[in-house]
Amino acid sequence: MSRQSVSVTRPSAPEDGHPPAPGRAAGAGGLPRPVVRLGRSATPYTFVSPFFLLFAAFGLFPLIYTAWVSLHDWNLLSSENPFIGLENYGELFADGYFWNAAFNTLSVGLLSAIPQLALALVLAHLLNRPLRAQTMWRITLLLPNVTSVVAVVVIFSQLFGREFGLVNLVLGVFGVDPVNWQADVASSHIAIALMIMWRWTGYNALIYLAAMQAVPRELYEAATIDGASGARQLRRITIPMIRPTIIFTVIVTTIGSMQIIAEPLLFGAQVSNGASVTGGTDRQFQTLALYLYEKGFRSFEFGYASAAAWVMFLLVILVVGVNYLVVRRMRGGLE
Amino acid sequence: MGTPRLSTAHRMNKITRLAAPMIAATLLTLTAACGGGGGGTSTQSDGSGGSAEKIKLTVALFGDFGFKPLYEEFKKTHPNVEIEERQAAFADHHTNLATHLATGAGTADVEAIEVGYISQFTAQPDRFTDLKQFGLERRQSDYLDWKWQQGLAPNGALIGLGTDVGGLAMCYRTDLFEQAGLPTGREEVSALWPTWEQYIEIGKKFAAAAPKDAKFFDSPGEIMRAMIAQAPVGVYDAQDNIVVGTNPDIKKAWDLSVQMIDAGLSAKIGAFTPEWNTGFAKGTFATVICPAWMTAYIQDQAKNSAGKWDIATVPGGAGNSGGSHLTVPKQSKHPKEAAELIDLLTSAESQAAVFKATGNFPSIPSLYGQTDIQNFTKDFFNDAPVGKIYSDAAANLKPQHLGPREGDVRTAIGNGLGRVEQGRQTPDEAWAQVLKDVGDIK
Numbered sequence: 001m002s003r004q005s006v007s008v009t010r011p012s013a014p015e016d017g018h019p020p021a022p023g024r025a026a027g028a029g030g031l032p033r034p035v036v037r038l039g040r041s042a043t044p045y046t047f048v049s050p051f052f053l054l055f056a057a058f059g060l061f062p063l064i065y066t067a068w069v070s071l072h073d074w075n076l077l078s079s080e081n082p083f084i085g086l087e088n089y090g091e092l093f094a095d096g097y098f099w100n101a102a103f104n105t106l107s108v109g110l111l112s113a114i115p116q117l118a119l120a121l122v123l124a125h126l127l128n129r130p131l132r133a134q135t136m137w138r139i140t141l142l143l144p145n146v147t148s149v150v151a152v153v154v155i156f157s158q159l160f161g162r163e164f165g166l167v168n169l170v171l172g173v174f175g176v177d178p179v180n181w182q183a184d185v186a187s188s189h190i191a192i193a194l195m196i197m198w199r200w201t202g203y204n205a206l207i208y209l210a211a212m213q214a215v216p217r218e219l220y221e222a223a224t225i226d227g228a229s230g231a232r233q234l235r236r237i238t239i240p241m242i243r244p245t246i247i248f249t250v251i252v253t254t255i256g257s258m259q260i261i262a263e264p265l266l267f268g269a270q271v272s273n274g275a276s277v278t279g280g281t282d283r284q285f286q287t288l289a290l291y292l293y294e295k296g297f298r299s300f301e302f303g304y305a306s307a308a309a310w311v312m313f314l315l316v317i318l319v320v321g322v323n324y325l326v327v328r329r330m331r332g333g334l335e
Numbered sequence: 336m337g338t339p340r341l342s343t344a345h346r347m348n349k350i351t352r353l354a355a356p357m358i359a360a361t362l363l364t365l366t367a368a369c370g371g372g373g374g375g376t377s378t379q380s381d382g383s384g385g386s387a388e389k390i391k392l393t394v395a396l397f398g399d400f401g402f403k404p405l406y407e408e409f410k411k412t413h414p415n416v417e418i419e420e421r422q423a424a425f426a427d428h429h430t431n432l433a434t435h436l437a438t439g440a441g442t443a444d445v446e447a448i449e450v451g452y453i454s455q456f457t458a459q460p461d462r463f464t465d466l467k468q469f470g471l472e473r474r475q476s477d478y479l480d481w482k483w484q485q486g487l488a489p490n491g492a493l494i495g496l497g498t499d500v501g502g503l504a505m506c507y508r509t510d511l512f513e514q515a516g517l518p519t520g521r522e523e524v525s526a527l528w529p530t531w532e533q534y535i536e537i538g539k540k541f542a543a544a545a546p547k548d549a550k551f552f553d554s555p556g557e558i559m560r561a562m563i564a565q566a567p568v569g570v571y572d573a574q575d576n577i578v579v580g581t582n583p584d585i586k587k588a589w590d591l592s593v594q595m596i597d598a599g600l601s602a603k604i605g606a607f608t609p610e611w612n613t614g615f616a617k618g619t620f621a622t623v624i625c626p627a628w629m630t631a632y633i634q635d636q637a638k639n640s641a642g643k644w645d646i647a648t649v650p651g652g653a654g655n656s657g658g659s660h661l662t663v664p665k666q667s668k669h670p671k672e673a674a675e676l677i678d679l680l681t682s683a684e685s686q687a688a689v690f691k692a693t694g695n696f697p698s699i700p701s702l703y704g705q706t707d708i709q710n711f712t713k714d715f716f717n718d719a720p721v722g723k724i725y726s727d728a729a730a731n732l733k734p735q736h737l738g739p740r741e742g743d744v745r746t747a748i749g750n751g752l753g754r755v756e757q758g759r760q761t762p763d764e765a766w767a768q769v770l771k772d773v774g775d776i777k
């Protein structure tokens with residue numbers, strides 16, 4: 001950008017490098033020139049500052065303070081919290097339960113995210129055509145998402161109940177033995193993934209639908225004339241055209257998956273009080289966030305929990321980065 | 336770019352230049368106001384006591400303690416005091432208390448603490464009001480000595496006054512016992528199982544003759560907890576060392592619990608889960624460990640089975656499970672009124688009234704002999720003389736030292752039994768993992 005264009009967009013800025021003489025030109029409101037200049041250059045920053053101030057107070061400060069806490073033997077109830085350097089991190093990396101939680105998080109995340117996004121894509125594709133009662137269909141998609149997570153998990157947990165659950169009742173009709181859903185790693189992960197899918201599939205479908213509406217009709221018309229089927233149009237036109245949206249949903253879903261806590265916590269409450277924070281008797285479905293909660297808010301070991309939080313933060317960045325690269329490399333047919 | 340547009344831009348610039356800082360300032364003020372507003376639990380007035388100044392006391396409990404009529408009583412002598420009760424779930428309540436204490440804001444004026452947590456909190460006497468300041472040490476002679484001791488800090492400060500004790504008994508379904516060909520009278524049933532070994536034998540008899548979908552007990556977690564409570568030393572020794580691995584009584588309780596699982600006596604339904612609640616109503620299990628406070632819970636969960644439950648003595652002798660203390664955190668702005676409220680809520684008359692209303696059994700031994708307690712029965716439990724049953728249970732109690740991390744140790748043990756029950760591990764593997772988990776608790 002040339003100096004000229006700057007002076008066009010900011011008409012009263014000094015044209016040369018000379019320091020303006022005080023009082024030489026009483027600018028707007030009769031203020032001295034430096035003040036006016038300061039005000040002018042500060043205005044945009046003032047405008048965006050509320051977000052950054054709030055972020056600093058509620059995002060950045062906790063982040064840094066958590067790092068500080070993680071370097072201490074910090075018990076919530078004790079009055080002395082000695083500095084212990086990186087000891088918490090060493091202990092954490094040696095803790096099999098932490099890695100177990102990391103595995104569970106990844107497993108539940110994959111089990112829920114992939115079918116969820118694929119299903120959302122198909123749903124959006126089906127809805128992206130003239131339909132009767134369009135609004136009703138779209139609202140229906142969002143309904144599971146506005147339901148409270150507690151209500152969803154409590155109801156699903158009852159469906160998955162071992163003794164009196166509906167799922168086992170139906171399985172029994174087909175001669176399948178009742179499944180103790182909380183007892184095994186695979187069954188518990190599937191149950192939790194289903195709860196997550198129930199809540200988020202419709203939400204993602206709506207986002208896809210919005211993106212699909214922006215895809216030019218002509219492409220579909222041309223494809224139809226060429227004899228391309230609906231599935232082929234989805235694969236060859238829709239997906240490549242809405243790829244930025246897909247990347248967005250993949251990242252948001254990944255972040256969401258890394259933070260799953262309410263589902264396993266309430267699902268475990270079906271087994272016993274104690275198995276609730278441990279995510280099952282054998283930590284079959286304890287996620288990272290739940291592990292953090294157990295350490296921080298049941299054992300009150302805040303230093304250790306803070307270390308876990310930081311490692312979790314880095315893991316989220318890592319997984320999101322990998323996902324981003326993978327999805328970006330997926331080439332659609334149009335390019 | 337034409338001149339008129341320029342001047343518009345200029346004017347806009349002028350307005351926004353003034354507005355932006357104002358908006359920012361407003362936002363900041365709002366933020367500050369939000370931050371400051373969260374903590375207050377009481378009115379602004381400083382606790383000067385006695386005077387007609389309006390005071391609001393908050394009482395934080397887990398579940399219903401049956402205190403509501405007592406608040407009215409308190410207002411008679413303290414017309415200026417308004418009382419607000421907050422209830423939360425068991426674990427959430429204690430987590431909230433810990434975080435509120437740590438952050439220095441948000442506690443109620445009176446906070447209940449369950450016995451499993453009490454020594455974790457009494458270890459921090461500087462965060463609580465020493466109730467001796469308000470003369471409450473005079474209450475010592477009222478109490479069961481061990482209950483009184485539990486409310487003391489290591490430095491001698493009086494942190495909490497006891498409410499109830501959880502003397503153990505065994506609740507059982509008379510209809511299921513009858514179908515299994517067992518005696519149903521509470522005296523005869525009590526005579527069936529003086530020891531846990533005999534309890535298992537009766538269980539096997541029950542399993543052989545009972546309806547297919549009824550098991551002998553709910554799950555071994557609470558039973559093992561009861562067996563530990565009956566031992567002279569529990570999971571902690573007197574010096575606060577965890578002795579799970581070395582205390583033979585714990586291993587014996589574990590082995591007995593495993594035997595019960597192996598015999599197929601367990602309905603495999605964890606205590607305080609939704610399926611447990613359903614199980615009460617449906618009669619899925621025939622016996623359940625029954626500390627005094629549990630009677631109210633059963634009555635609530637199994638409304639339609641009134642008269643089908645009865646209460647016998649527990650195998651293995653007396654023991655305590657549960658019970659609470661009331662404390663005043665340092666944060667309270669009205670510690671004097673809060674202490675006076677605790678004095679009233681824990682008085683002999685109040686504890687007797689609470690017992691009759693809810694089933695929570697008093698920690699004041701002079702009440703146990705009183706005829707109105709001795710003769711108190713509950714029709715839900717087939718007119719069982721609950722007053723007499725729990726008086727006997729409480730009078731025979733041997734005190735047991737509880738350590739700071741009782742809850743976490745119990746969780747580790749309970750999860751171990753759960754793994755055996757779910758068939759994930761052999762009893763030996765599960766026990767080894769319990770010892771490892773318990774070893775990680777500091």
